[in-house]
Amino acid sequence: MARKRDTQSLNPVTVHREFFGVPGAVTVMTVTVSVVYIWYFSCNPEAGCQLPLTGARWKHIFAASTNYRAYLFLDAIIYYALWWSWLAMLYFVIPCPVVQGVELRNGRRLQYPINGLSSFLVTLGTALLVYVANGPKPFLWIADHYFQLAVASVIFSTSQALFVYLYSFRKSPSQNDSNEPVMLALAGNSGNPLYDFFIGRELNPRIGSLDLKFFNELRPGIMGWVLLNVSFAIKQHARFGFVSNSMWLVIVPQIWYCIDTLLFERKVLTTMDIVTDGFGWMLSFGDLTWVPAMYSLQARYLSFNPVHHSTFLAVLIAAMALGSFLVFRLSNSEKNAFRRNPNDPSVKHLEYITTEAGTKLLVSGWWGMARHINYTGDWLYGLAQCLATGFNTPMTYFFAVYFLVLLIHRNYRDECKCREKYKKDWTRYCERVPYMFIPHII
Ligand code: NDP
Numbered sequence: 070m071a072r073k074r075d076t077q078s079l080n081p082v083t084v085h086r087e088f089f090g091v092p093g094a095v096t097v098m099t100v101t102v103s104v105v106y107i108w109y110f111s112c113n114p115e116a117g118c119q120l121p122l123t124g125a126r127w128k129h130i131f132a133a134s135t136n137y138r139a140y141l142f143l144d145a146i147i148y149y150a151l152w153w154s155w156l157a158m159l160y161f162v163i164p165c166p167v168v169q170g171v172e173l174r175n176g177r178r179l180q181y182p183i184n185g186l187s188s189f190l191v192t193l194g195t196a197l198l199v200y201v202a203n204g205p206k207p208f209l210w211i212a213d214h215y216f217q218l219a220v221a222s223v224i225f226s227t228s229q230a231l232f233v234y235l236y237s238f239r240k241s242p243s244q245n246d247s248n249e250p251v252m253l254a255l256a257g258n259s260g261n262p263l264y265d266f267f268i269g270r271e272l273n274p275r276i277g278s279l280d281l282k283f284f285n286e287l288r289p290g291i292m293g294w295v296l297l298n299v300s301f302a303i304k305q306h307a308r309f310g311f312v313s314n315s316m317w318l319v320i321v322p323q324i325w326y327c328i329d330t331l332l333f334e335r336k337v338l339t340t341m342d343i344v345t346d347g348f349g350w351m352l353s354f355g356d357l358t359w360v361p362a363m364y365s366l367q368a369r370y371l372s373f374n375p376v377h378h379s380t381f382l383a384v385l386i387a388a389m390a391l392g393s394f395l396v397f398r399l400s401n402s403e404k405n406a407f408r409r410n411p412n413d414p415s416v417k418h419l420e421y422i423t424t425e426a427g428t429k430l431l432v433s434g435w436w437g438m439a440r441h442i443n444y445t446g447d448w449l450y451g452l453a454q455c456l457a458t459g460f461n462t463p464m465t466y467f468f469a470v471y472f473l474v475l476l477i478h479r480n481y482r483d484e485c486k487c488r489e490k491y492k493k494d495w496t497r498y499c500e501r502v503p504y505m506f507i508p509h510i511i
Contacts, residue, residue, distance in 0.1 A: 254347025269347025
């Protein structure tokens with residue numbers, strides 16, 4: 070009885086359902102899977118790359134679905150499972166610093182191994198060995214079986230989400246903590262199986278020391294994205310005998326973005342995804358399918374439709390990528406350095422306001438220009454990669470549109486969180502820094 074009371078106070082029933090509850094969850098699942106599907110059948114070497122705006126295009130897409138046996142490919146499912154297992158194995162075996170996450174509602178802190186970057190470098194080295202031993206063949210296989218691999222990742226991410234949903238009903242987080250109830254996400258305990266499966270019921274599902282949310286967040290999907298990009302560049306070379314400057318303008322910044330994310334792996338421990346959100350279908354699918362399948366679209370398009378930019382345009386796009394990356398990186402680093410130590414020489418000249426919540430908010434430097442200038446830099450960086458694909462099709466601009474929506478929604482969630490946390494101090498902060506994204510504009 071005492072145990073039941075503990076569980077209920079630790080895991081209150083979720084009253085407010087995000088995404089408009091069950092209808093929203095079903096819509097998000099249907100639409101996102103359909104987008105992966107539609108974008109593939111509307112943008113490939115045979116179909117060209119056109120938005121499906123006519124009946125004939127939709128007929129083609131529906132006709133393709135009847136050929137599902139060609140896409141449900143056992144080899145792709147096996148290779149996908151091997152990829153995931155390979156990275157899980159590196160998670161355990163590569164020696165690394167182990168850091169503590171933020172304090173949880175039960176007063177505990179979980180430990181996380183920071184070996185994402187070393188896992189990436191070992192994987193990169195292994196890929197190089199594979200190339201030396203076998204030539205481009207394995208990479209061409211990956212490029213040629215992009216869609217089969219995407220289907221395999223949907224099967225894998227959905228099975229994983231189902232597993233963590235069912236796993237969240239165990240009595241305690243592990244055998245060592247038999248008196249401790251499993252900690253659920255505050256948003257994932259509505260009692261509706263479909264909604265909880267979608268949003269994520271358990272906060273930090275772990276198998277032994279493998280933290281599934283943390284592992285999925287930056288490894289199989291992000292590194293899979295790099296692997297796909299490299300494979301598409303190799304495919305372009307195999308098809309046309311060159312790698313176009315547009316391809317370099319896409320894959321170099323994207324691979325650098327992945328490396329940057331892995332370099333700052335420990336920062337992920339303080340993000341909403343890790344601190345607040347449960348691990349369910351939304352994150353599982355987002356990490357394993359959406360990121361690699363949709364973010365590699367520009368390189369995939371260029372692999373069959375190379376675009377050559379004049380030196381002037383290429384330099385302009387590269388400058389845009391570099392400039393926006395600097396905004397993104399310098400603003401994030403400034404806040405991180407300030408939060409770590411406000412007396413650090415790099416930030417001690419900055420102005421800030423103190424709050425009743427105890428933390429300080431910067432009101433000068435990058436954070437004095439706009440409340441989310443880091444999002445602006447991030448978005449422009451992504452836009453530069455879309456521009457690198459030229460202007461023959463709007464389909465390769467999908468990322469810019471989607472990312473804009475994501476960042477606006479994220480900004481809204483973050484502002485709600487800060488308003489709740491800082492109350493009148495947040496109003497004071499907004500008066501000092503009135504712009505959200507672009508100084509003097511919005
Ligand atoms: P931010 O790094 O913008 O952090 C927001 C938090 O910072 C606030 O909740 C508040 O937390 C603190 N804060 C806000 N204003 C100030 C200030 N003036 N001074 C000091 N602290 C402040 O949020 P995200 O985690 O959303 O984004 C991190 C990066 O990741 C961004 O650059 C974003 O573009 C990128 N990103 C990329 C994605 C992708 O798919 N590529 C997806 C999502 C994000 P506190 O409670 O501690 O005060």
